[in-house]
Amino acid sequence: MLADAFLTLLAPHSLGILLAGVFAGIIVGVLPGITAGMLMALTLPFTFAMAPADAVVLLIAMFVGGASGGLITATLMRIPGEPNAVMTCLDGYPLARSGQPGRALGLGNAASIVGGAVSWLALVLLSEPLSRVGVYFGPWETFALVTMALTLIASLSGRSVVKGLISGFLGMLMSFPGIDESSGVKRLTFDQTWLDAGLDVLPVMIGLFAVSQILSDIVHRAEDRSDIVRASLKGVFLSVRDYAVHGWTMLRSSLIGVGIGILPGVGATIASIVAYMTAKKASRHPERFGHGSEEAIVAAESANNATTGGTLIPLLSLGVPAGLADSILLSALIIHNLQPGPMLHVANPQIVNAIMASHLLAHVIMYFMMIGGTFLFARMMLVSTAWIYPTVLAISIVGAFALNNRMSDVWVMLGFGVVGFLLERGGAPLAPFVIGFILQPLAEKDLRTALMASGGSWEALAERPVAMGFLAVAALAMASPLLRTKWTKRGRSPD
Amino acid sequence: MEDERGARRRRDAVFGTAIVAVGAAFLHQTGRIRKTPFDILGAAYFPRVVASVLIVLGVLVLLGALLGRRTRDSDIVMFGVAPGAPDAGGARWALAGAMSILTIGYTVAIGVHRLDFLLSSAVYLALAGFLLSGGGRRAALRAVVAGTMLAGAITLIFRHVLGVDLP
Numbered sequence: 001m002l003a004d005a006f007l008t009l010l011a012p013h014s015l016g017i018l019l020a021g022v023f024a025g026i027i028v029g030v031l032p033g034i035t036a037g038m039l040m041a042l043t044l045p046f047t048f049a050m051a052p053a054d055a056v057v058l059l060i061a062m063f064v065g066g067a068s069g070g071l072i073t074a075t076l077m078r079i080p081g082e083p084n085a086v087m088t089c090l091d092g093y094p095l096a097r098s099g100q101p102g103r104a105l106g107l108g109n110a111a112s113i114v115g116g117a118v119s120w121l122a123l124v125l126l127s128e129p130l131s132r133v134g135v136y137f138g139p140w141e142t143f144a145l146v147t148m149a150l151t152l153i154a155s156l157s158g159r160s161v162v163k164g165l166i167s168g169f170l171g172m173l174m175s176f177p178g179i180d181e182s183s184g185v186k187r188l189t190f191d192q193t194w195l196d197a198g199l200d201v202l203p204v205m206i207g208l209f210a211v212s213q214i215l216s217d218i219v220h221r222a223e224d225r226s227d228i229v230r231a232s233l234k235g236v237f238l239s240v241r242d243y244a245v246h247g248w249t250m251l252r253s254s255l256i257g258v259g260i261g262i263l264p265g266v267g268a269t270i271a272s273i274v275a276y277m278t279a280k281k282a283s284r285h286p287e288r289f290g291h292g293s294e295e296a297i298v299a300a301e302s303a304n305n306a307t308t309g310g311t312l313i314p315l316l317s318l319g320v321p322a323g324l325a326d327s328i329l330l331s332a333l334i335i336h337n338l339q340p341g342p343m344l345h346v347a348n349p350q351i352v353n354a355i356m357a358s359h360l361l362a363h364v365i366m367y368f369m370m371i372g373g374t375f376l377f378a379r380m381m382l383v384s385t386a387w388i389y390p391t392v393l394a395i396s397i398v399g400a401f402a403l404n405n406r407m408s409d410v411w412v413m414l415g416f417g418v419v420g421f422l423l424e425r426g427g428a429p430l431a432p433f434v435i436g437f438i439l440q441p442l443a444e445k446d447l448r449t450a451l452m453a454s455g456g457s458w459e460a461l462a463e464r465p466v467a468m469g470f471l472a473v474a475a476l477a478m479a480s481p482l483l484r485t486k487w488t489k490r491g492r493s494p495d
Numbered sequence: 496m497e498d499e500r501g502a503r504r505r506r507d508a509v510f511g512t513a514i515v516a517v518g519a520a521f522l523h524q525t526g527r528i529r530k531t532p533f534d535i536l537g538a539a540y541f542p543r544v545v546a547s548v549l550i551v552l553g554v555l556v557l558l559g560a561l562l563g564r565r566t567r568d569s570d571i572v573m574f575g576v577a578p579g580a581p582d583a584g585g586a587r588w589a590l591a592g593a594m595s596i597l598t599i600g601y602t603v604a605i606g607v608h609r610l611d612f613l614l615s616s617a618v619y620l621a622l623a624g625f626l627l628s629g630g631g632r633r634a635a636l637r638a639v640v641a642g643t644m645l646a647g648a649i650t651l652i653f654r655h656v657l658g659v660d661l662p
Contacts, residue, residue, distance in 0.1 A: 046653075046657055046659065049657075049658075162552055162555050162556060162559075163556070165548075165552055166514055166549065166552045166553065166556070169545050169548055169549045169552065170514070170517070170549060172545045173517070173518075173521055173542065173545050173546060173549060176521075176541070176542045176545075180538035182538070183531040183537070183538045184531075185528060185529050185531060185538040186528075186529075187524075187525070187528045187538050187539065187542065188521060188524045188525070188528070188542055190524060214594075215591055215594075215595070218587060218590055218591040218594060218627075219587050219588060219591045220587070384627075384628060385627065386623075386624050386626075386627035386628035386629075387620075387624055387641055387645065389594070389623070389627060390594075390619065390620045390623035390624055390627070390645075391620065391645050391649070393598050393623070394601075394616055394619065394620060394645075394646075394649055395649065395653075397601070397602060397605075397662065398649065398653055398659065398661060398662070401606075401660075401661070401662045402653075402659045402660065405660050407602075407606035407607070407662065410602055410606060410662070411602070414598070414599070414602065422513075425506070425510075426506065426507075426509075426510035426513075427506075427507075427510070428510075440541075440545075444541045447536070447541070448536050448541075451536055456536075
């Protein structure tokens with residue numbers, strides 16, 4: 001039961017894990033050049049020795065903490081510590097500069113917990129019924145669902161569907177080397193014995209999340225410490241009137257965040273942009289947006305945190321990750337021999353409840369920690385990336401090695417760091433790569449099972465309306481740039 | 496403006512060619528996968544489809560670059576730096592190169608030559624910190640102190656607290 005999960009999490013051991021996870025998440029949100037996804041990927045190898053529930057609780061706490069920590073740098077430094085805090089910079093910083101840093105942080109923090117609470121409610125209400133639908137999915141439906149998820153991620157992660165698809169297909173291709181599970185045949189190992197066991201997901205993830213980001217940051221970004229606003233706690237607690245004034249904006253933006261969070265590949269950054277633009281359109285004072293508008297801060301931060309629950313819904317109910325943090329959680333479940341997807345609710349309800357309970361508790365802890373630790377976190381923003389980057393690289397090497405105690409994993413990790421960097425240089429998003437790498441075995445296994453059952457005939461697919469529906473959505477996603485261009489042209493034409 | 500467009504087209508051409516090459520290498524390898532009589536699809540089917548689609552997509556990017564219709568970049572900022580964002584300058588490329596060499600050297604030292612982890616890490620962290628902080632006499636002293644402390648902290652936390660086997 002969910003209530004039992006809450007009680008379990010309040011025990012000192014679990015509470016300690018939650019506190020540590022949220023604290024670490026906020027810190028990476030504050031520290032320049034390091035993200036929550038990176039922290040989660042780096043932590044994954046060290047969760048092997050933990051109980052599965054403890055591991056997922058720790059990762060969820062980091063996820064929530066990371067989603068919130070970016071608020072501090074966005075408000076006091078005009079730098080989004082996490083990409084999803086980019087819209088908060090536009091108004092949080094001007095409000096802080098006008099002498100109200102406490103008020104700016106308070107508004108963002110309150111909006112974050114409201115967004116988190118709304119998304120938790122959606123998670124609890126939607127994931128179980130959706131998983132009951134998922135239980136009836138056969139191999140055709142699962143194959144079509146994975147295809148749809150991958151195509152949506154490829155088309156929504158960037159403006160170029162072609163490059164998104166390249167990233168996804170490349171990720172799929174990289175998951176092939178090794179022994180084929182169905183036939184026991186060795187494939188695509190290029191005569192390299194170290195590839196016989198295949199590429200482990202963890203070194204690939206650490207390389208893509210940590211190494212490629214550091215390389216990219218060194219090339220693109222110089223440190224900027226100008227115009228830092230001093231932290232203050234004055235006005236950090238909102239009054240009941242404040243909640244009444246901003247309540248509707250918080251709720252509307254939270255619902256936007258939940259809805260966008262469910263969609264594969266879109267994520268918190270887009271959610272906060274959509275919520276910000278919606279709030280601006282609905283506002284009586286749109287001219288204040290970009291100049292320290294309270295509504296703007298509330299909209300961006302509610303939507304940002306609301307994606308944390310939304311993104312967990314497809315993961316828990318269908319086993320399909322909607323984003324990068326989810327793909328790490330999915331890996332954690334697989335590593336701990338838990339079957340992600342609809343059967344998780346049936347076979348391991350305690351894990352599902354632990355995820356749900358930790359999601360809400362992490363938000364509550366985050367709220368108080370962000371207030372209590374404001375001055376500490378404000379000091380941490382000043383740590384130079386000159387110390388952060390080498391330390392993260394050293395820990396990445398330790399993490400990749402710790403997986404199997406072999407150096408080949410370290411080389412794989414460094415190699416995929418370069419692959420990720422080159423993909424981003426080429427203009428291809430990384431999210432489809434990760435999802436393709438993780439979901440390919442599932443897609444292949446289900447397609448082979450389906451074709452085995454139908455005697456090799458693809459006609460059986462036409463008799464499965466749900467699977468056909470998923471494939472139709474996938475086709476629509478792939479055709480979306482063409483349709484968009486046509487609509488734009490029609491809109492511009494004089495007729 | 497024209498230069499920038501040309502650079503982007505060149506980048507797309509290189510990207511498309513690299514993707515075609517990777518797809519072709521994997522497609523060629525699928526021919527070496529042993530066939531099994533009891534499996535309808537066979538172990539080569541899926542990789543062959545994926546590699547073929549990848550080649551087609553790579554050709555699309557390449558053609559776009561050659562014909563002057565550059566495909567658009569991802570506009571999602573994943574890591575806080577927009578993909579394809581203008582570089583901060585040649586010096587930063589040199590810095591990235593130096594960091595890469597240093598990191599590979601560190602990995603070889605601890606993984607291949609089995610040098611002491613604590614000592615190797617202290618040297619690596621100090622050198623990398625010195626490089627990234629821009630150099631100078633004060634930075635050198637700070638790098639030695641910080642490198643030693645960080646290496647000690649990593650060793651303490653991972654080896655002694657978490658019980659992880661270090662390289």
